[in-house]
Amino acid sequence: MDVSSRPxxxxxxxxxxxxxxxxxxxxxxxxxxxxxxxLGARLGASRNAVRDALALLRSEGLIARRQGVGTTVVKPxxxxxxxxxxxxxxxLDGYGTVTNEVRAACVVPRPPxxxxxxxxxxxxxxxxxxxxxxxxxxxxxxxxxxxxxxxxGRPLLARxxxxxxxxxxxxxxxxxxxxxxxxxxxxxNAGPDTAALxxxxxxxxxxxxxxxTRLPDGRPVDAESIHIRADRLTLHTTVHRRPVSA
Amino acid sequence: MDVSSRPxxxxxxxxxxxxxxxxxxxxxxxxxxxxxxxLGARLGASRNAVRDALALLRSEGLIARRQGVGTTVVKPxxxxxxxxxxxxxxxLDGYGTVTNEVRAACVVPRPPxxxxxxxxxxxxxxxxxxxxxxxxxxxxxxxxxxxxxxxxGRPLLARxxxxxxxxxxxxxxxxxxxxxxxxxxxxxNAGPDTAALxxxxxxxxxxxxxxxTRLPDGRPVDAESIHIRADRLTLHTTVHRRPVSA
Numbered sequence: 001m002d003v004s005s006r007p008x009x010x011x012x013x014x015x016x017x018x019x020x021x022x023x024x025x026x027x028x029x030x031x032x033x034x035x036x037x038x039l040g041a042r043l044g045a046s047r048n049a050v051r052d053a054l055a056l057l058r059s060e061g062l063i064a065r066r067q068g069v070g071t072t073v074v075k076p077x078x079x080x081x082x083x084x085x086x087x088x089x090x091x092l093d094g095y096g097t098v099t100n101e102v103r104a105a106c107v108v109p110r111p112p113x114x115x116x117x118x119x120x121x122x123x124x125x126x127x128x129x130x131x132x133x134x135x136x137x138x139x140x141x142x143x144x145x146x147x148x149x150x151x152x153g154r155p156l157l158a159r160x161x162x163x164x165x166x167x168x169x170x171x172x173x174x175x176x177x178x179x180x181x182x183x184x185x186x187x188x189n190a191g192p193d194t195a196a197l198x199x200x201x202x203x204x205x206x207x208x209x210x211x212x213t214r215l216p217d218g219r220p221v222d223a224e225s226i227h228i229r230a231d232r233l234t235l236h237t238t239v240h241r242r243p244v245s246a
Numbered sequence: 247m248d249v250s251s252r253p254x255x256x257x258x259x260x261x262x263x264x265x266x267x268x269x270x271x272x273x274x275x276x277x278x279x280x281x282x283x284x285l286g287a288r289l290g291a292s293r294n295a296v297r298d299a300l301a302l303l304r305s306e307g308l309i310a311r312r313q314g315v316g317t318t319v320v321k322p323x324x325x326x327x328x329x330x331x332x333x334x335x336x337x338l339d340g341y342g343t344v345t346n347e348v349r350a351a352c353v354v355p356r357p358p359x360x361x362x363x364x365x366x367x368x369x370x371x372x373x374x375x376x377x378x379x380x381x382x383x384x385x386x387x388x389x390x391x392x393x394x395x396x397x398x399g400r401p402l403l404a405r406x407x408x409x410x411x412x413x414x415x416x417x418x419x420x421x422x423x424x425x426x427x428x429x430x431x432x433x434x435n436a437g438p439d440t441a442a443l444x445x446x447x448x449x450x451x452x453x454x455x456x457x458x459t460r461l462p463d464g465r466p467v468d469a470e471s472i473h474i475r476a477d478r479l480t481l482h483t484t485v486h487r488r489p490v491s492a
Contacts, residue, residue: 009437013440017456021471022360079430082328112291115264179487180485184267184270184325184480185480185481185483188433191255205452208266225267237328238429239427241427242423
């Protein structure tokens with residue numbers, strides 16, 4: 001069989017892929033992985049390949065070896081849906097409490113040109129800047145920075161930025177639902193500053209997400225840049241081959 | 247103004263976020279970045295912060311300093327839509343030719359249990375395994391491995407796996423369009439093996455994507471694990487706050 005004759009490193013990668021998917025889908029309800037022999041059978045891999053796969057997933061911070069227990073899932077990896085526009089606290093409802101350390105919340109008289117263009121602000125218009133370090137159950141999850149059009153952002157400065165999603169606050173103060181958002185997802189190695197804030201090693205893979213959110217009339221009002229710990233969050237979506245017909 | 251009084255590392259990160267977004271959106275048509283002073287104005291950042299931001303983006307492999315030219319975009323970053331189910335070659339139509347190095351294409355008499363469950367294969371059913379290293383314009387872009395239900399996968403083994411997307415081939419041989427797929431997106435640090443195949447440094451951030459594709463009747467037929475160079479590809483989507491009404 002061709003598959004088992006391929007080099008060990010490749011079989012380890014492949015076993016790691018299957019195992020990662022299983023961990024994320026919650027296949028190990030008690031968060032303890034079976035022994036190497038059982039894993040080998042499930043993954044169709046030799047014990048050497050299983051061992052290498054476990055090493056890969058340990059280096060991703062997904063699992064750890066615990067004395068007297070075996071290999072355990074370090075922490076659940078949460079799924080953030082890319083199917084619809086939702087804030088983090090909304091998405092993680094039921095997983096724990098999202099709290100936000102508000103690192104900046106202020107009016108910016110002259111936002112950067114690039115931001116002003118993105119938000120289609122009139123010349124010399126001010127903007128509102130908000131930066132929050134977001135934690136789930138006390139552990140850092142993401143660093144969210146955003147520029148908002150001033151009419152949308154100013155009322156937020158008096159609201160509960162430490163406890164609420166911006167989307168919900170915007171909708172309450174604007175009195176209308178948000179419309180849509182364009183989302184770009186990057187994977188990058190965290191710089192030292194971001195890594196320190198998020199509590200991960202410098203160089204660890206993180207998601208860097210640009211999200212430009214619009215009102216229903218199409219006006220862009222919220223230009224976010226979000227760095228998310230990739231060891232704690234997975235993005236998921238369901239896609240269709242053809243547009244879903246009405 | 248609060249924003250400019252924050253530490254330099256944070257301002258650099260923030261400037262890098264804006265600049266990354268601009269590069270990806272093609273704001274620098276000739277692929278040459280303006281000088282630091284001009285960038286500072288556009289990004290609302292000091293020259294020191296601009297310099298640090300450029301260093302961050304250089305370490306991401308997004309830009310490079312070229313003697314006598316200045317700072318240039320190393321290569322375009324392609325956008326892969328998460329809005330609908332599409333193959334890589336379909337998505338990159340117009341950007342260049344996608345070619346595939348077929349590293350494995352074979353019938354697997356006993357697929358791993360975890361895969362058999364995922365594909366809902368009957369007991370003792372065989373599967374088809376295909377592994378391809380995909381290049382765009384000759385440069386590695388992704389490493390795609392997949393297990394297919396045998397009735398769907400077997401006819402593919404005789405087809406042009408080096409030149410075509412699997413989705414298109416499946417639809418031609420199955421005689422019906424694919425239905426939908428569940429997609430999980432991870433960001434991980436590439437292991438040495440994957441990094442070598444993709445031509446990137448070990449540890450570089452890559453997307454690891456699990457995609458389970460179904461026929462219109464809901465049967466899962468294609469369980470893929472895809473590693474994509476994150477320095478070359480961005481995932482993008484448009485999301486709506488409320489379900490789009492018919």
